[in-house]
Amino acid sequence: MQESEYIDFSDPAALSKFNRTSNSVVWRLTAECGTTMIYPWDFQYGKIEARVRVSPGSGVVSTILLAGPDPADELDWERVGKDTYTAQSMCFVKGQRVDPNSTFVHTPGGTPQDMAAGFHNYAIELNKDSVKWYIDDWLTRTLPKLDGVPFPSGASRARTGVWNGSQTSGWAGTVDWSRGPFTAEMQWFKFTPYC
Numbered sequence: 001m002q003e004s005e006y007i008d009f010s011d012p013a014a015l016s017k018f019n020r021t022s023n024s025v026v027w028r029l030t031a032e033c034g035t036t037m038i039y040p041w042d043f044q045y046g047k048i049e050a051r052v053r054v055s056p057g058s059g060v061v062s063t064i065l066l067a068g069p070d071p072a073d074e075l076d077w078e079r080v081g082k083d084t085y086t087a088q089s090m091c092f093v094k095g096q097r098v099d100p101n102s103t104f105v106h107t108p109g110g111t112p113q114d115m116a117a118g119f120h121n122y123a124i125e126l127n128k129d130s131v132k133w134y135i136d137d138w139l140t141r142t143l144p145k146l147d148g149v150p151f152p153s154g155a156s157r158a159r160t161g162v163w164n165g166s167q168t169s170g171w172a173g174t175v176d177w178s179r180g181p182f183t184a185e186m187q188w189f190k191f192t193p194y195c
Helices: none
Strands: 005-008 025-029 035-042 046-053 060-067 074-080 087-093 103-105 120-126 130-135 138-144 157-164 182-193
Touching: 025 035, 025 157, 035 182, 046 060, 046 157, 060 120, 074 120, 087 130, 087 138, 103 130, 103 138, 157 182
Parallel strands: none
Antiparallel strands: 005 182, 025 182, 035 157, 046 120, 046 182, 060 074, 060 157, 074 087, 087 103, 120 130, 130 138
């Protein structure tokens, strides 16, 4: 197994190129643009983890994801700001949804709490036979690899950020720019390749 890469955004040197607080990098969403951080490491199987405070606000989507080149295999953890009490896991293979419905989950143990009120750890683990999604080390969903069902084996690069979901046919809601700018924060990111 390869060595993990860990970025601690409470280290001032790691924060030198970002908008930041004293212990986190800040993702901003304005009417002009959002923030996407693309990590330079590719892998076939592994796990990404991030400690994030999501942004509230209709149309505002905070995300960590794994994606490959277009047409992309993609694995998402998305928190939609119009409902900060749930997170959504989604899976795409070659740009097409594999699971027809997003899986919506509450915070650890299924106990509702406002995920925009504090930081939580989010993780996506891609294995050769399954995909797993976690919140605060609580396994919330497992998508097994099944014969004859497309599997996202090409989701190879991590991305994190906040984006405008207003153009998603109502799924994320519509951003009210008079209430912005909108921010989410990340305290750390960990990348663990298995191969």
